[in-house]
Amino acid sequence: MSSSLKEQDILVVLSGGQDSTTCLFWAIKNFRNVKAIGFNYGQRHELELQCARKICEENNVSYEVLDMGLLNQLTTNSLTRKDIEVQAAKEGESTPNSLVEGRNMIFLTFAAVYAKTHNIKHIVTGVSQSDFSGYPDCRDTFIKSLNVTLNLSMDYEYVIHTPLMWLDKCDTWKLSDDLGVLDTIKDRTLTCYNGIIGAGCGICPSCLLRARGLEEFYKKYR
Amino acid sequence: MSSSLKEQDILVVLSGGQDSTTCLFWAIKNFRNVKAIGFNYGQRHELELQCARKICEENNVSYEVLDMGLLNQLTTNSLTRKDIEVQAAKEGESTPNSLVEGRNMIFLTFAAVYAKTHNIKHIVTGVSQSDFSGYPDCRDTFIKSLNVTLNLSMDYEYVIHTPLMWLDKCDTWKLSDDLGVLDTIKDRTLTCYNGIIGAGCGICPSCLLRARGLEEFYKKYR
Numbered sequence: 001m002s003s004s005l006k007e008q009d010i011l012v013v014l015s016g017g018q019d020s021t022t023c024l025f026w027a028i029k030n031f032r033n034v035k036a037i038g039f040n041y042g043q044r045h046e047l048e049l050q051c052a053r054k055i056c057e058e059n060n061v062s063y064e065v066l067d068m069g070l071l072n073q074l075t076t077n078s079l080t081r082k083d084i085e086v087q088a089a090k091e092g093e094s095t096p097n098s099l100v101e102g103r104n105m106i107f108l109t110f111a112a113v114y115a116k117t118h119n120i121k122h123i124v125t126g127v128s129q130s131d132f133s134g135y136p137d138c139r140d141t142f143i144k145s146l147n148v149t150l151n152l153s154m155d156y157e158y159v160i161h162t163p164l165m166w167l168d169k170c171d172t173w174k175l176s177d178d179l180g181v182l183d184t185i186k187d188r189t190l191t192c193y194n195g196i197i198g199a200g201c202g203i204c205p206s207c208l209l210r211a212r213g214l215e216e217f218y219k220k221y222r
Numbered sequence: 223m224s225s226s227l228k229e230q231d232i233l234v235v236l237s238g239g240q241d242s243t244t245c246l247f248w249a250i251k252n253f254r255n256v257k258a259i260g261f262n263y264g265q266r267h268e269l270e271l272q273c274a275r276k277i278c279e280e281n282n283v284s285y286e287v288l289d290m291g292l293l294n295q296l297t298t299n300s301l302t303r304k305d306i307e308v309q310a311a312k313e314g315e316s317t318p319n320s321l322v323e324g325r326n327m328i329f330l331t332f333a334a335v336y337a338k339t340h341n342i343k344h345i346v347t348g349v350s351q352s353d354f355s356g357y358p359d360c361r362d363t364f365i366k367s368l369n370v371t372l373n374l375s376m377d378y379e380y381v382i383h384t385p386l387m388w389l390d391k392c393d394t395w396k397l398s399d400d401l402g403v404l405d406t407i408k409d410r411t412l413t414c415y416n417g418i419i420g421a422g423c424g425i426c427p428s429c430l431l432r433a434r435g436l437e438e439f440y441k442k443y444r
Contacts, residue, residue, distance in 0.1 A: 066292065066295050066296075067292055067295065068292065069292070070288065070289055070290065070291070070292050073288050073289065074288075074332065074335050074336060074339065100335065101335055101338060101339075101375075101376050102331060102334060102335040102338075102372075102375050102376050104375070105331055105371070105372070105375045106328070106331055106332070106335075109324060109327055109328055109331060110296065110328070112324060113296050113322065113323055113324040113328075114296060116323060116324075117296065117323075136374060136375060136376060136377040137374075137375045137376070139374070141374055142371070142374040142375055145367070145370050145371040145374050146371050146374075146375070148367050148371075149327070149364070149367040149368050149370075149371040150324075150327070152358060152359075152361070152363055152364040152367050152368075153323075153324050153326070153327045153358060153359045153364055153368070154323050154324050154358060154359070155358040
C-alpha cells in the first residue's frame with residue numbers, strides 16, 4: 001500500500017446527517033477518489049439519503065444506496081410474530097421503532113464487501129465515542145476489532161478511519177469549519193428525528209445536541 | 223453464565239447441508255434448548271432449506287429463515303450496473319453465480335442479532351478449517367476474531383462453537399455416526415451443486431468430497 005493517502009481511494013458510509021457528511025468532506029480533502037454508500041431501511045431515511053445524494057452530485061462523488069429492508073426482520077416486533085418465514089418489510093413501509101442492535105456492524109460489513117468489489121481499502125465512518133450516547137458499536141475498541149475481523153474475513157487490508165471518534169459536537173462543527181463547509185453542514189444535512197433539514201425542529205434530542213454544539217462552537221471560535 | 227451447557231440454549235446456523243445438520247444434532251445432544259436459523263438468497267437454497275425444515279420439525283426445533291435477497295446487491299454483476307439505487311433480487315430469481323465475499327460474516331452477524339433478541343448466547347456454525355477450500359472466513363482465527371467483535375458490538379457474551387473446525391469430511395461422518403444420525407445425514411441433507419438430496423449427482427466437487435469422506439469413514443470404522 002502506498003504511504004500517501006492522496007494516492008488512495010476511500011469509501012464513505014454516508015447517511016446525509018451532520019457526522020457522515022462532515023466525513024465526506026474530510027475524505028474529499030484527504031484522498032484521491034471518493035465513493036459513498038448509503039443504506040435505506042425505512043421511510044425516514046429516504047429524506048436523509050436525498051440530502052446525501054444532492055451533496056454527492058455537486059461534488060462529483062458517486063453515491064449508491066443499498067436496500068436494507070431485511071433489517072426489519074430482526075426487530076423484536078417481527079421476531080415475536082409466529083410466522084415460520086419472516087418477510088422483509090415492504091418498500092414504503094415506515095421504519096419500526098425498535099432499534100436493530102448490531103446495525104453498525106452490519107452496515108460496515110456490507111460497506112467493506114462493497115469496497116473490496118471496487119478495489120477500495122479505506123473506509124470512513126462518522127462514529128464518535130465522545131458522543132456515543134451509550135451505543136457499544138460506536139466505541140473505538142469495537143471499530144478496531146471490527147477492522148481486524150474484516151481483514152481476516154476477506155483476506156484484505158482494510159483501513160477504517162474515524163475522524164470524529166474523539167470529537168464532541170462542538171469539535172465536529174469546528175472540523176466542518178476548517179474544511180470550509182460549515183454552512184453546507186448547517187443548512188443541508190438532516191439529523192432531526194422529525195425530518196426537518198438543517199436546524200430541524202429544535203425540540204428533539206438530536207436537534208438539541210446539534211444546536212448546543214453549534215452554540216459552543218460560535219462562543220469558542222467566532 | 224452457568225457452567226453446564228446442558229442448562230444453556232443455543233442457536234444453530236442451519237443450511238440443510240451435511241455440516242450444519244451434523245451441528246444441529248451436536249447441539250441437540252449438548253444443550254438444553256435448540257433454535258435454528260437459515261438464510262435464503264436464491265432458488266438453489268430453497269431446496270436445502272426444505273431439508274433443514276423437515277429435520278427441525280421432527281426434532282421439535284424451531285426454524286426461521288431470513289430473506290437475504292439483498293446479498294445479491296453486492297455481487298459484481300449488480301455493482302457494475304449503472305443504476306444509482308441498486309435493487310435487491312426479486313423473489314424467485316436464481317442465485318447469481320458470483321460468490322459474495324464476507325458472506326459468512328454477514329450471516330453470523332445476523333444470527334448473533336437474532337440470538338440476542340431471544341436471549342441466546344451460544345451459536346454453532348459448521349465451518350471447518352481442515353476442509354475450508356481456501357475460504358478465509360472458514361478459518362479458526364476469523365471465527366475467534368468475529369466472536370470478540372460481536373461481543374463488543376452488542377455488549378453481550380456470545381460463545382461461537384465450531385465442532386467441525388478441525389475435522390475433515392471423514393471425521394464429520396464419524397461424528398454423525400457417534401451422534402446416531404449417520405443415515406439421516408447421508409440420505410436427507412443436500413450439498414450437491416445440482417440440487418440432488420442425499421448421495422447427490424455424484425459428479426460435482428461437493429458430491430465427490432462428500433463421497434470420498436464417507437468411503438474413508440467406512441474403511442476406517444466399519
